[in-house]
Amino acid sequence: MLKIISLANQKGGTGKTTAAVNIAAVLAKKRKKTLVIDLDPQSNATMALMDPLEVNSKQSVGPFLMGDAKLNDVIHQCSYLPFLHLIPATLELSITEFELTRLPTGGVLLERRLKDAKEFDYVICDCPPNFGVLTSNGLTASSHMIVPMEPETFAVYGLQMLMTNIVPRILKLVNPDLRLLGILLCRVNPVRTLTANIRLEIRRLYADLLFDTEIPVDVRLPESQDIHKPVIAYQSWSRSAEAYEKLTNEILDRLGES
Secondary structure (H helix, E strand, O other): OOEEEEEOOOOOOOOHHHHHHHHHHHHHHOOOOEEEEEOOOOOHHHHHHOOHHHOOHHHOHHHHHHOOOOHHHHOEEOOOOOOEEEEOOOOOHHHHHHHHHOOOOOOOHHHHHHHHOOOOOEEEEEOOOOOOHHHHHHHHHOOEEEEEEOOOHHHHHHHHHHHHHHHHHHHHHHOOOOEEEEEEEOOEOOOOHHHHHHHHHHHHHOOOOEOOOOOEOOOHHHHHHHOOOOHHHOOOOOHHHHHHHHHHHHHHHHOOOO
């Protein structure tokens, strides 16, 4: 059965996009047909998986959401991982975002458009760093949500606001069937005392939600983005690649699909 997972956090710079594309890549490596949907006008997930100069704006997520393009018209297959696919974004998604805010159903269109995505095992949505209409589309369509965050003091305050105010509203107003799959610590420097303190605080507050796997600071991640590939397709032996392998196994275990 198709699982749709959104990675979302209202704070930017959390490692959200990097997590989205690398979780998807590991799933594809496991021969799970996986689709990444870039819902962020910054298009970072797109740039992490393909050369953005190769993207035709008419074959991107904006026209797909607006019903001007069919699913098969906007899917790009990643040659280095045959089971990995992408619906890219362009800067024109900012215009689509404005148009969606003017539509009564603008926050739920993705759910409708994905009715024909049954050929996929997993869809991974990379949401923008806010809870506007594009994130609403991702969360409405999703069965599960992952919250990536950095082990920083301000990020903990943001997480508490997210968990006490935003997530309950999402469940009430957007998607009552959405399941919070877990909280993921990214860009972890294990030698910092602050990291250990924040890990303890999050585990105290949300013990059942914090993933055991953490994503370390690793230069291989930005290097892989520079050549438009996930890290497992760049240097599979790296610390970050091994961490994403372990994390994806943990995600599958939580989904009951390990």
